[in-house]
Amino acid sequence: MSDLTTARQTARQLEDAVGTVVRGQESALRNILACLAAGGHALVEDVPGTGKTTLAKAIARAVSGAVFKRVQFTPDLLPGDILGVSVFDPRTQEFRFRPGPVFADILLADEINRASPRTQSALLEAMAERQATIDGERHDLDGLFFVIATQNPVEFRGTYPLPEAQMDRFMIQSRLGYVTPEEERAILSDQIDRHPVDHLQAVVRREDLVELLAATRRVRISDELRGYIVDIVSATRGRDDVQLAASPRASIALMKMAQALSLFEGRDFVIPETIQSVAADVIAHRMVIVPEAKLSGATGRQVVAEILATVPVPV
Numbered sequence: 001m002s003d004l005t006t007a008r009q010t011a012r013q014l015e016d017a018v019g020t021v022v023r024g025q026e027s028a029l030r031n032i033l034a035c036l037a038a039g040g041h042a043l044v045e046d047v048p049g050t051g052k053t054t055l056a057k058a059i060a061r062a063v064s065g066a067v068f069k070r071v072q073f074t075p076d077l078l079p080g081d082i083l084g085v086s087v088f089d090p091r092t093q094e095f096r097f098r099p100g101p102v103f104a105d106i107l108l109a110d111e112i113n114r115a116s117p118r119t120q121s122a123l124l125e126a127m128a129e130r131q132a133t134i135d136g137e138r139h140d141l142d143g144l145f146f147v148i149a150t151q152n153p154v155e156f157r158g159t160y161p162l163p164e165a166q167m168d169r170f171m172i173q174s175r176l177g178y179v180t181p182e183e184e185r186a187i188l189s190d191q192i193d194r195h196p197v198d199h200l201q202a203v204v205r206r207e208d209l210v211e212l213l214a215a216t217r218r219v220r221i222s223d224e225l226r227g228y229i230v231d232i233v234s235a236t237r238g239r240d241d242v243q244l245a246a247s248p249r250a251s252i253a254l255m256k257m258a259q260a261l262s263l264f265e266g267r268d269f270v271i272p273e274t275i276q277s278v279a280a281d282v283i284a285h286r287m288v289i290v291p292e293a294k295l296s297g298a299t300g301r302q303v304v305a306e307i308l309a310t311v312p313v314p315v
Helices: 003-019 025-037 050-062 080-083 122-129 181-190 208-217 223-234 248-264 272-286 290-293 300-310
Strands: 042-045 068-072 084-088 094-099 108-111 133-136 137-140 148-151 172-173 242-244
Touching: 003 025, 003 133, 003 172, 003 208, 025 042, 025 050, 025 068, 025 148, 025 172, 025 208, 025 248, 042 050, 042 208, 050 068, 050 108, 050 148, 050 248, 080 084, 080 122, 080 133, 084 133, 122 133, 122 148, 172 272, 208 248, 223 242, 223 300, 248 272, 272 300
Parallel strands: 042 148, 042 172, 068 108, 108 148
Antiparallel strands: 084 094, 133 137
8 A cells, every 4th residue: 555545535634534523624624634644734714603612622532642732822921921931940050941732742832822922932943944943042843843823803802803924833823604404403413422522532533644744745836737736936026016926935935735625525636626626715815805806805815716717827
């Protein structure tokens, strides 16, 4: 059995298991799991009560041996509460480092935009370079480090908008939205006795997840499709309605997401439709729309949709 075949089985098992808990969110769930397989970080934005936290907990429960930590972001949260602190030990007369929750395989940053910008920025180095510098000393993070952050819409009370630099560190921004009445009835049935996440059993090992990340990089993507990705991202630059366009980091993220998503779709190669399906999740949150266009109702996702409609698709 090839490595890619084994990776596809791991992806399918993970998706099926989490799907038993998070109902009616198949597209968003697949994109978030693909983000995990691509080695990125995911930002999930939606109104309270749509299952953002449940999704993160279900992913962690489905992976055996993975260290899961959760940080509830509040206005009084400090950077040391995330990264860790050096504590003086009176017995040895030395300072001893006490790791914070950032030292985990899967980190849930819950309601990340309720903390101050200073605390939000504490995650920047960890997310970008998979390391944390505390008291001038560098601490490397594990290779499986995956941040799934949730946030409420910025119009809600008590929220702070995330800095543009931190938004750019998230490989995707996804939204769950409301489910259909039929799916909501099924959710009610699932919770008659207890929460379905409590029933969830691990279906893959941490080692399987590491192999999935390695296999994702071996998914074939042609030179023409890499050029297509660059054309899509480049088209965000020079537009009158875009104040801050997408950077080459967006091109890299879109390529990696397309590779990972192809595995979840059962293929070992990328097709244009896969790139198109995830382009908005990868690019839209990285752009800043000019105020005049924003007042007229323009959004990053609309800009991406216009670009996809005009950029020629390789044949």
